[in-house]
Amino acid sequence: MKQIPDHSPDRFERRWLAESIRLLEAGRGPLADADAVRASRRAGGEFEDRVLVRALVLGEREGLLDALRDWRGFERLGLLIVALLALLSGFGMALGVLGDGTRPVNVVWALGGLLGLHLFGLLIWLIGMSLGGRDAGGLLGKGWQWLARRLARSASSILLGRARTDFLASAGLNRWALAAVTHLVWLLALLGAFVGMVLLFMLRGYQFTWETTILSGDFFAGLVAGLGWLPGMLGLEVPDVQTVQASGVGIVASEDARRAWAQWLLGCVLVYGVVPRGLLWAGCQTWFRRKRAALTLDLGLPGYLVLSDRLMPASERIGVTDPDHSASARGSSRQTHLPGVGAPTIVGIELRPERAWPPAIASGVIDGGRVDDRLQRKDALARLAAMPPARLLLACDARLSPDRGSLGLIGEMSACAADCRIWLVDGAAPDNARLGHWMEGLAGLGFEPGQIISGEEQALKWLAHGDE
Amino acid sequence: MAMSDKMPSAVRIALVGHTNTGKTSLMRTLTRDGRFGEVSSRPSTTRHVEGARLIADNEALVELYDTPGMEDPVALLEQIDALVDAARQSGESLDGPASIARFLELPEAEGRFEQEAKVLRQMLASDAGLFVVDARDPVLAKHRDELALLGRCARPLLPILNFVRDPEANEPAWRDALARLGLHAVIRFDTVAPERDGERVLYGKLATLLDAYRPAFEKLIASREREALARRGAGVHLIAEMLIDVAACRLRVEADASELASAIEGVNQRVRSREQACVDALLSLYRFGRDDVETGLLPLIEGRWEDDLFNPETLRTMGVKLGGGAAAGAAAGLGLDLMVGGLSLGVATAIGALAGGGWQTLRHYGDRLRGKLAGHQELTVDDAILRLLALRALDLLSALEARGHAAMTPFKQAAEASADWREGLLPPSIASARAHPEWSGLFGTMALEPEREAVVGALATELGKLGAAGA
Ligand SMILES: Nc1nc2c(ncn2[C@@H]2O[C@H](COP(=O)(O)OP(=O)(O)OP(=O)(O)O)[C@@H](O)[C@H]2O)c(=O)[nH]1
Numbered sequence: 001m002k003q004i005p006d007h008s009p010d011r012f013e014r015r016w017l018a019e020s021i022r023l024l025e026a027g028r029g030p031l032a033d034a035d036a037v038r039a040s041r042r043a044g045g046e047f048e049d050r051v052l053v054r055a056l057v058l059g060e061r062e063g064l065l066d067a068l069r070d071w072r073g074f075e076r077l078g079l080l081i082v083a084l085l086a087l088l089s090g091f092g093m094a095l096g097v098l099g100d101g102t103r104p105v106n107v108v109w110a111l112g113g114l115l116g117l118h119l120f121g122l123l124i125w126l127i128g129m130s131l132g133g134r135d136a137g138g139l140l141g142k143g144w145q146w147l148a149r150r151l152a153r154s155a156s157s158i159l160l161g162r163a164r165t166d167f168l169a170s171a172g173l174n175r176w177a178l179a180a181v182t183h184l185v186w187l188l189a190l191l192g193a194f195v196g197m198v199l200l201f202m203l204r205g206y207q208f209t210w211e212t213t214i215l216s217g218d219f220f221a222g223l224v225a226g227l228g229w230l231p232g233m234l235g236l237e238v239p240d241v242q243t244v245q246a247s248g249v250g251i252v253a254s255e256d257a258r259r260a261w262a263q264w265l266l267g268c269v270l271v272y273g274v275v276p277r278g279l280l281w282a283g284c285q286t287w288f289r290r291k292r293a294a295l296t297l298d299l300g301l302p303g304y305l306v307l308s309d310r311l312m313p314a315s316e317r318i319g320v321t322d323p324d325h326s327a328s329a330r331g332s333s334r335q336t337h338l339p340g341v342g343a344p345t346i347v348g349i350e351l352r353p354e355r356a357w358p359p360a361i362a363s364g365v366i367d368g369g370r371v372d373d374r375l376q377r378k379d380a381l382a383r384l385a386a387m388p389p390a391r392l393l394l395a396c397d398a399r400l401s402p403d404r405g406s407l408g409l410i411g412e413m414s415a416c417a418a419d420c421r422i423w424l425v426d427g428a429a430p431d432n433a434r435l436g437h438w439m440e441g442l443a444g445l446g447f448e449p450g451q452i453i454s455g456e457e458q459a460l461k462w463l464a465h466g467d468e
Numbered sequence: 469m470a471m472s473d474k475m476p477s478a479v480r481i482a483l484v485g486h487t488n489t490g491k492t493s494l495m496r497t498l499t500r501d502g503r504f505g506e507v508s509s510r511p512s513t514t515r516h517v518e519g520a521r522l523i524a525d526n527e528a529l530v531e532l533y534d535t536p537g538m539e540d541p542v543a544l545l546e547q548i549d550a551l552v553d554a555a556r557q558s559g560e561s562l563d564g565p566a567s568i569a570r571f572l573e574l575p576e577a578e579g580r581f582e583q584e585a586k587v588l589r590q591m592l593a594s595d596a597g598l599f600v601v602d603a604r605d606p607v608l609a610k611h612r613d614e615l616a617l618l619g620r621c622a623r624p625l626l627p628i629l630n631f632v633r634d635p636e637a638n639e640p641a642w643r644d645a646l647a648r649l650g651l652h653a654v655i656r657f658d659t660v661a662p663e664r665d666g667e668r669v670l671y672g673k674l675a676t677l678l679d680a681y682r683p684a685f686e687k688l689i690a691s692r693e694r695e696a697l698a699r700r701g702a703g704v705h706l707i708a709e710m711l712i713d714v715a716a717c718r719l720r721v722e723a724d725a726s727e728l729a730s731a732i733e734g735v736n737q738r739v740r741s742r743e744q745a746c747v748d749a750l751l752s753l754y755r756f757g758r759d760d761v762e763t764g765l766l767p768l769i770e771g772r773w774e775d776d777l778f779n780p781e782t783l784r785t786m787g788v789k790l791g792g793g794a795a796a797g798a799a800a801g802l803g804l805d806l807m808v809g810g811l812s813l814g815v816a817t818a819i820g821a822l823a824g825g826g827w828q829t830l831r832h833y834g835d836r837l838r839g840k841l842a843g844h845q846e847l848t849v850d851d852a853i854l855r856l857l858a859l860r861a862l863d864l865l866s867a868l869e870a871r872g873h874a875a876m877t878p879f880k881q882a883a884e885a886s887a888d889w890r891e892g893l894l895p896p897s898i899a900s901a902r903a904h905p906e907w908s909g910l911f912g913t914m915a916l917e918p919e920r921e922a923v924v925g926a927l928a929t930e931l932g933k934l935g936a937a938g939a
């Protein structure tokens with residue numbers, strides 16, 4: 001694996017990358033991942049860790065890792081643009097609401113203009129969040145995502161964007177991300193408005209008034225005092241009842257009254273606009289960050305399950321722990337035969353118990369019996385050695401595997417006869433794959449193919465009369 | 469690897485038995501590793517001891533050791549008996565393991581009896597042995613002597629009857645012979661086609677034999693069962709993906725004969741390679757190789773002329789798209805309007821609505837409408853082919869589920885699975901895929917929408933039920 005330059009992806013970004021790879025493979029079919037799988041197995045760990053390592057290696061190769069770094073840039077750029085727009089439009093809002101000072105400012109209208117939209121948006125957001133919904137996070141956040149998507153034009157970036165949205169949404173986190181951006185944008189807009197107001201109040205002279213047709217002056221006094229209570233706690237000035245009453249009647253030229261109105265407006269924007277948006281932004285951001293760090297891949301998805309056996313094999317080879325030293329091939333030990341003159345003999349080697357014994361042998365042929373266990377072997381060998389037969393027929397079960405033990409016994413017995421043939425019982429069965437192995441094993445003992453018989457009749461005939 | 473340091477006390481099991489009984493095959497099946505060791509129909513294939521760890525949840529729980537086949541137990545037992553007698557004459561009494569240990573020091577242990585010595589040495593180094601039996605063999609003296617030799621190692625021994633499915637199997641004779649030797653716990657386990665719960669029974673019996681390791685075996689059982697379920701889920705999902713891909717495919721064709729023929733040819737090819745991709749994915753899911761299955765050719769597709777431009781599903785999705793997408797988009801536009809101070813109320817909203825997906829749907833539908841008026845036709849894949857694809861894939865899935873990694877003969881995919889693939893109702897997910905050409909990955913890239921994923925999921929659930937009922 002190459003060294004990953006600067007700023008390697010954090011845990012969330014690696015999961016995001018894994019999700020992107022999963023989507024990519026869902027669309028394009030599995031990627032060639034032999035090296036990635038190897039790297040992931042080498043790294044070890046839980047299944048998720050291994051998936052992440054594989055995704056990292058593949059992501060690097062497919063250019064997704066670079067796209068992910070670009071994506072970070074796009075997000076920042078998008079956020080910057082939105083933030084600038086927000087600051088400017090906040091400033092513009094202050095300008096629009098306060099005007100150029102040629103006309104007195106209607107305080108109630110001004111406050112409504114400054115806070116109304118924000119409070120309305122907040123209400124919508126709250127309703128949206130409480131109703132749930134995959135993307136309910138505020139329109140501004142969506143606008144930002146949309147902008148980031150506009151900036152990211154390459155196929156990889158689009159894939160990453162989709163993977164991210166889906167991944168976050170799968171845990172209900174997308175709305176928190178969107179909400180955080182929405183609140184941030186509003187925070188900046190309101191800050192812009194606040195700064196704009198401070199500047200305008202510093203450099204322009206405004207008159208303040210309020211108007212009504214049917215409401216009483218007391219109502220406005222109460223409203224102003226009520227709204228001003230919280231800013232008042234922070235030490236900002238609030239117009240007193242006389243000032244409020246006077247402002248309703250005509251233009252109040254008193255400097256104190258104007259400062260009080262200005263401070264009241266600033267206080268309201270600060271306390272009912274900037275502060276709540278700021279708190280909400282911080283809250284959403286923290287919540288989102290915390291939840292995002294704890295977000296894990298859904299390893300039950302087929303895209304991951306398909307990998308599980310390869311990344312986490314059910315077994316691991318240990319290797320050879322006791323190697324083979326018998327380089328010496330099992331040499332073909334050609335036996336020297338005893339010059340037997342005794343009566344022809346038949347011996348059954350390791351035959352099935354259900355097989356009738358002896359077969360229909362001619363008179364004059366000796367039944368050497370079945371040979372299976374140690375004693376039988378000893379007896380049979382002793383008898384053969386005592387009176388070596390002229391012809392010896394060894395009946396073997398062709399359906400068994402010819403092993404070293406059986407072949408050794410055959411070798412020893414055949415050495416005790418002048419002429420020895422092997423009768424492979426059931427060797428004629430067409431599907432018997434072991435016949436070939438018998439032939440090989442017997443050839444190793446020095447038997448010619450002609451000395452191996454598979455038909456019963458033929459075998460017994462040879463035993464009775466020899467080769468005619 | 470770090471695993472061995474973490475779990476030094478993995479239980480060690482030796483796979484022992486006569487030659488050619490399927491020890492290496494059993495090893496392959498239990499490790500799910502089709503390339504472990506060497507398997508051949510000839511005797512004395514394995515000449516060394518080779519191990520593998522069984523891993524569950526990142527933990528090595530069991531170590532299995534494949535050993536050479538025993539070939540000359542009669543002579544070996546005779547020799548060891550002679551050793552014991554000789555020792556007795558010099559006043560020393562050797563118990564089982566001591567007599568084996570004494571034999572292992574002899575030069576014969578490196579020479580004539582090298583293979584058997586490896587088996588006995590590994591047996592002494594293990595916690596238990598699995599005695600693999602070819603149940604087609606008669607019970608012979610050599611097998612009894614093998615059991616006697618292994619018995620002298622004083623380790624729990626669990627006989628495994630292999631080839632039990634074979635008509636020639638002598639299961640009762642083996643059970644009887646083993647019982648006479650005091651081996652009452654016997655397991656049937658066909659390494660090529662193990663029974664569904666074969667591994668569970670095997671590990672369960674081992675847990676009884678080796679009580680100290682019971683937790684490890686139980687963990688292994690649980691993990692293997694979880695994995696099997698997950699694999700099945702993923703398999704069904706892969707099949708559903710393929711079916712949706714094929715069902716959603718829709719090709720606009722000029723009504724001219726030569727173009728028609730080439731279009732059908734193109735679809736045929738795509739469908740076939742899509743099936744092959746699904747087969748490959750299933751094989752890889754179950755850790756088998758391409759040569760483990762013989763794919764039968766799909767019958768040719770005749771194609772289906774479909775006039776479903778106005779079918780309810782098409783219209784419904786149109787409505788949903790326009791409704792949902794446009795509403796979201798319009799809301800985004802509204803937000804923009806509000807941001808720029810209400811300057812452009814209306815303009816941005818409209819743009820937003822189109823960006824929200826309404827536009828694409830509209831254009832798509834418009835295209836199809838225009839094509840229809842211009843006398844074009846739309847080609848889709850027959851229902852019958854879809855059914856066949858589904859049946860073949862499900863067939864393969866159940867074959868893979870039941871297949872041991874020791875199997876050597878490839879699974880044959882049916883060309884025409886069964887008579888009933890032409891009839892029967894297709895699941896509703898297929899019908900909804902028909903209305904979404906953009907969901908098909910058959911020609912290029914598909915749109916991976918959440919709605920598509922939901923339909924694939926629903927189809928997978930349906931197929932899962934089908935397969936389970938069939939099994
Ligand atoms: N049909 C069938 N064939 C099997 C089964 N188990 C093993 N075989 C076949 O039996 C033959 C021997 O299998 P191996 O696994 O090599 O046997 P082994 O015990 O390791 O043999 P050695 O290493 O030579 O002692 C191979 O051809 C296998 O394909 C089974 O359960 N069913």
Ligand SMILES: [Mg+2]
Nearest residue numbers: 491492513514
């Ligand atoms: Mg072997």
